[in-house]
Amino acid sequence: MCFVYECRVVGGIAGEPHHPCYRGMRVEGAYAYFFFLEEVDGYFEDWVARNGGLVFTGRYRFHPARWQRFASGCRVGSFTVITVSRAEDVPVPDGSTVFLRRGIAFGSGVHPTTRAMVTAMEELLTREKPDVAVDCGTGSGILSIIAAKMGVPRIIAVDLSRVALREARENAVINGVNDNICFVLGRDLSALKPERIDLLMMNLEWPALLGVVRGKIWSRCRTALVSGYPLSMSSVFRQLIMRAPYKRLQSFGVEGWEALLLEKSRDKPPEDNRGLKK
Structure with missing residues (x-):
């Protein structure tokens, strides 16, 4: 299972989270998505507050394969x-x-x-x-x-x-x-x-x-x-x-x-x- 934290980018993104469950980041337009293998609400809210260039807008929970559509063949x-x-x-x-x-x-x-x-x-x-x-x-x-x-x-x-x-x-x-x-x-x-x-x-x-x-x-x-x-x-x-x-x-x-x-x-x-x- 994957936990995705969505943020609106209002400034620059000052680096990425340093957490053992952190998987990576993806930017789409004015939003950035941060992927974790476990729920890290408290940690992520603190990290966003320190970052300054992001506004937390939502959290999603689903299997990584559902993030985008694949069609084998x-x-x-x-x-x-x-x-x-x-x-x-x-x-x-x-x-x-x-x-x-x-x-x-x-x-x-x-x-x-x-x-x-x-x-x-x-x-x-x-x-x-x-x-x-x-x-x-x-x-x-x-x-x-x-x-x-x-x-x-x-x-x-x-x-x-x-x-x-x-x-x-x-x-x-x-x-x-x-x-x-x-x-x-x-x-x-x-x-x-x-x-x-x-x-x-x-x-x-x-x-x-x-x-x-x-x-x-x-x-x-x-x-x-x-x-x-x-x-x-x-x-x-x-x-x-x-x-x-x-x-x-x-x-x-x-x-x-x-x-x-x-x-x-x-x-x-x-x-x-x-x-x-x-």
């Missing part, structure tokens, strides 16, 4: 996603199957944004293979894993949640691609060291996506693949990025959601992504 592009409870349940990894342990990090393969992202990835990666890709907000690691299975040699997976990184790393191991993926704890691209990024993948919730595209670092990447908003918001998003130096835009829609593939002019050499730091 679902198709995501040309891949089949199989959910497992234990690493021991995974057969020998292959190139067309993605194995995911049931967890709390976003990215089960069910959501239309994930499927739209993979469709766009397949269109791009069948004609060219980037040397370095970044998966900003990796969640379960599903996009990084698929990119590795499609031949991308080096992927940097970034997430602000320690529990997401832990689950993503476990998923990379059971899929046999852990040597291709480096996991970095951070809120956005500012967590990375200076280097050229050929492909940036971002499937983020709208507030987090706005935070990234309003900055300058993301547009230094040669190619960007972005999702996290419904098709009805496509024109709004395109207005936000109209100053970015991308010349070729290609839209991929799935069930009312969009993934947008943005590419720079082919006759211009890729930029060195200066401004990224570690």
Whole structure:
């Protein structure tokens, strides 16, 4: 059983709880969710009072598998996603199957944004293979894993949640691609060291996506693949990025959601992504 404590974020999140039953944190929009294996009401209320940037709004109790919907055997592009409870349940990894342990990090393969992202990835990666890709907000690691299975040699997976990184790393191991993926704890691209990024993948919730595209670092990447908003918001998003130096835009829609593939002019050499730091 899992106990989830919900807080509204009114300032910054000053670290995470230090408790033997603490499982991890997940941020969704203006709310943060803290997962514990046991009920810790008194401890958590004291921790929130000391934090200052959070307002406690509720507590939930349920099995971890109920946090998000999983559909074992679902198709995501040309891949089949199989959910497992234990690493021991995974057969020998292959190139067309993605194995995911049931967890709390976003990215089960069910959501239309994930499927739209993979469709766009397949269109791009069948004609060219980037040397370095970044998966900003990796969640379960599903996009990084698929990119590795499609031949991308080096992927940097970034997430602000320690529990997401832990689950993503476990998923990379059971899929046999852990040597291709480096996991970095951070809120956005500012967590990375200076280097050229050929492909940036971002499937983020709208507030987090706005935070990234309003900055300058993301547009230094040669190619960007972005999702996290419904098709009805496509024109709004395109207005936000109209100053970015991308010349070729290609839209991929799935069930009312969009993934947008943005590419720079082919006759211009890729930029060195200066401004990224570690």
